[in-house]
Amino acid sequence: MPPATAQILIVIRDQSERVARVADEILARLTAQAEWEVVGVVTTDQIDSRAEFSLVVAVGGDGTILRTCRQLGQWQRPVIGINLGRLGFLTDLSPDEFLQRLPEIARGDYQIASHLMFSCRHRHADGSVETHLGLNEVALLAGGSLQLLEVELSIDGERVTSFRGDGLLISTPVGSTAHSLAAGGPILRQDLEAFVVTPVCPHALTDRPLVDGAECTYTLRAPTAHPGVMLVVDGQIKTPFANADVAEIRRADVSFQLVRLRGHSYYNMLHRKLGWAGHPNG
Structure with a gap:
């Protein structure tokens, strides 16, 4: 339930004309109502995660959400996504539906779904370490090497196997409908506590997706990696990955908080987005 006056941060994908027009319309509607206090309209790289606000309205696409929750870092807030x-x-939500449903949002007539996020620790051969927070997936990809990539997978320190192909994905349930789905991985319900390991174009027909627990640590190595191999976080952070590098993926200390309105259940969303119309009757 939001406070009597909810403090809203509007986060926009970019400064393009279409996004600016929608953001201006939302800003005008919110500032005209006593229930809302808009603390700012910012792009994702301008987010001050420690500022005072109780709700984020993200205007753009899923990429805007991914950048927003990464910028929020350890200070996650509930996020409403408006799709452009x-x-x-x-x-x-479409912009029109968001504006139509403002009264129920003001009443707190919604659910907040907490979703698994991950921390990816990339240890370089020179001893330096980068750590990235993410929501969708970590991808270790052959990329510009243009050669078969062999990825060694260990889970909780136990060697599982090695995959030869175009790469390997470690995805959250939210990420299971992104790159992993395109690579033939399963769809996981978004509130599951699990990761899915999905080979990308594997060379062996027996290499299949694997689902394991959210409390596990997933370690990736590519001991024969050629120049051009990349470690990619949420399709947005891209770092070269050398043959002596190590990536460790584990559950993050924070969760992504997504606002769900009535009529926007998970399976309802899949039905609409994936065209699950079912078989014709008769």
């Missing part, structure tokens, strides 16, 4: 992109698994 394509599919919009996370940005599920």
Whole structure:
């Protein structure tokens, strides 16, 4: 339930004309009502995660959500996504529907779904370490090497196997409908506590997706990696990965908080976004 006056941060994808027009319309509606206090309109790289606000309205696509929750870092807030992109698994509301449903949002007539996030620790051969927070997936990809990539997977310190192909994905349930789905991985319900390991174009027919627990630590190595191999976080952070590098993926200390309105259940969303119309009757 939001406070009597909810403090709103509007986060926009970019400064393009279309996004600015929608943001201005939302800003005008919110500032005209006593229930709302808009503390700012910012792009994702301008987010001050420690500022005072209780709700984020993200205007763009799922990429805007991914950047927003990463910028929020250890100070996650509930996020409402307004879709100006394509599919919009996370940005599920149109601008018109958001404006129409403002009264129920003001009443707190919604659910907040907490979703698994991950921390990816990339240890370089020179001893330096980068740590990234993410929501969708970590991808270790052959990329510009243009050669078969062998990825060694260990879970909780136990060697599982090695995968030869175009790469390997470690995805959250939210990320299971992104790159992992395109690579033939399963769809996981978004509130599951699990990761899915999905090979990308594997060379062996027996290499299949694997689902394991959210409390596990997933370690990736590529001992024969050629120049051009990349470690990619949420499709947005891209770092070269050398043959002596190590990536460790584990559950983050924080969770992504997604606002779900009535009529926007998970399976309802899949039905609409994936065209699950079912078989014709008769």
